[in-house]
Amino acid sequence: MNHIRSPIQVFLVFLKLGFTAFGGPVAHLAFFREEFVVRKKWITESDYSEIVALCQFLPGPASSQVGLTIGLSRAGYLGSLAAWLGFTMPSAILLLLLALGYSNYGNVIPIGLLTGLKIVTVAVVAQAVWGMWKSICIDNARITIMLLSAIGLLVFQSVFAPLVVIVVAGVIGVWLFKPSLNMTESQLTLSISRFSGVLWFFVFLVFLFGLPVIQLFVEQPIVDIVSAFFRSGSLVFGGGHVVLPLLESEMVKTGWVTKDAFLAGYGATQAVPGPLFTFSAFLGGVLNGPISGVLGALLALISIFLPSFLLVYAILPFWQSLRVKPRIRAALAGINASVVGILFAALYQPVFVEGVSGTNDFIGVIIAFGALMYWKLPPWLVVIAGGVIGSVLL
Numbered sequence: 001m002n003h004i005r006s007p008i009q010v011f012l013v014f015l016k017l018g019f020t021a022f023g024g025p026v027a028h029l030a031f032f033r034e035e036f037v038v039r040k041k042w043i044t045e046s047d048y049s050e051i052v053a054l055c056q057f058l059p060g061p062a063s064s065q066v067g068l069t070i071g072l073s074r075a076g077y078l079g080s081l082a083a084w085l086g087f088t089m090p091s092a093i094l095l096l097l098l099a100l101g102y103s104n105y106g107n108v109i110p111i112g113l114l115t116g117l118k119i120v121t122v123a124v125v126a127q128a129v130w131g132m133w134k135s136i137c138i139d140n141a142r143i144t145i146m147l148l149s150a151i152g153l154l155v156f157q158s159v160f161a162p163l164v165v166i167v168v169a170g171v172i173g174v175w176l177f178k179p180s181l182n183m184t185e186s187q188l189t190l191s192i193s194r195f196s197g198v199l200w201f202f203v204f205l206v207f208l209f210g211l212p213v214i215q216l217f218v219e220q221p222i223v224d225i226v227s228a229f230f231r232s233g234s235l236v237f238g239g240g241h242v243v244l245p246l247l248e249s250e251m252v253k254t255g256w257v258t259k260d261a262f263l264a265g266y267g268a269t270q271a272v273p274g275p276l277f278t279f280s281a282f283l284g285g286v287l288n289g290p291i292s293g294v295l296g297a298l299l300a301l302i303s304i305f306l307p308s309f310l311l312v313y314a315i316l317p318f319w320q321s322l323r324v325k326p327r328i329r330a331a332l333a334g335i336n337a338s339v340v341g342i343l344f345a346a347l348y349q350p351v352f353v354e355g356v357s358g359t360n361d362f363i364g365v366i367i368a369f370g371a372l373m374y375w376k377l378p379p380w381l382v383v384i385a386g387g388v389i390g391s392v393l394l
Contacts, residue, residue: 007075007082013040014067014086020380021087022273022387023121026346028063030128034379036070038131043070045135047188049336054319056162056342059236060308064088064275068312073188080312084305091274092281096297098268099285114271116364116390118355120383123368125347130373132340141176142337145169149341154349165338173334174327192317201314204307208234221291222299228256229280229303251283261286280304364389 013035021031029052036042055065064084071083137143149165211227228250236246251257265282272278284300285293322328356362368386371377
């Protein structure tokens with residue numbers, strides 16, 4: 001591994017992804033794999049799939065948490081912050097600007113642009129699934145686990161289904177693969193002690209349970225905003241889309257944000273790259289009350305992502321020591337195969353279902369897939385080309 005210790009370099013790499021990673025969490029994981037596993041070789045395929053599996057267990061935005069972990073492994077705490085800033089900043093700034101003038105937002109984003117981006121997303125995710133299938137599912141047992149995982153997710157449409165699939169795959173792995181299974185040792189460098197991990201988890205609990213208590217005794221808009229967005233970021237399993245009901249309950253039903261503003265912001269979030277949690281920047285910018293605009297956006301954005309930092313820092317020290325145990329390594333063989341199945345299922349629903357609505361769209365997917373797989377064009381270029389062509393032709 002060619003380790004980089006400069007947070008600035010980490011920031012620049014993630015900034016490029018922050019400008020070009022369209023398509024939601026599943027597509028983000030595909031972009032990350034292409035950038036960090038295939039191109040830069042910052043992380044091995046097995047380490048990457050383990051990180052993805054671990055982050056599926058944690059509440060919050062899985063793709064952002066994977067990015068935090070990669071940044072942490074490259075340049076410590078500053079590296080994780082640099083990764084988050086680079087990946088989050090472009091969409092957060094765009095959504096803040098839209099928040100400041102959302103009443104004129106309606107016709108800014110052409111429908112063809114959205115269609116073109118969705119078509120390219122199908123190809124990007126398909127490329128990732130194919131690459132991970134070849135490198136991880138190396139025998140019939142792993143292929144079977146992968147296929148059953150995909151089928152299970154498609155049959156049982158629940159936000160908790162991925163957690164159940166991963167747990168079951170881990171149990172099958174322990175039973176199916178011998179504890180002495182020779183797996184590649186992790187090459188991640190994570191300089192967090194167990195004591196620090198416990199401390200970070202304690203801080204997380206203090207925020208989660210302490211802020212509502214403070215609200216009972218202190219009437220302060222800043223406390224209310226931080227508490228609402230921190231709670232939303234702490235209690236969401238299943239990715240960015242799942243946070244919408246929580247945010248609607250916290251923002252619209254309380255009167256902090258109008259229904260029209262909420263829907264306008266959600267529509268805008270679908271058209272920008274980066275994590276869906278940056279929707280919080282829009283909501284913070286249009287808050288009804290003494291705090292809104294830039295300050296509201298910053299408070300909302302930091303508060304909703306803070307649980308991800310605290311939980312990643314809390315879990316990783318223990319994960320690093322657990323993963324080297326023979327039975328855990330056997331379980332990981334099954335879990336890694338299930339992660340491929342999870343992405344395989346997501347390739348159909350929601351990526352293909354929402355992105356392809358006719359023959360012309362599917363032709364676009366074929367062309368984009370060929371551009372990525374065989375013409376070896378970089379994903380960011382294919383994304384930009386898809387958006388431009390969609391704007392012109394669709």
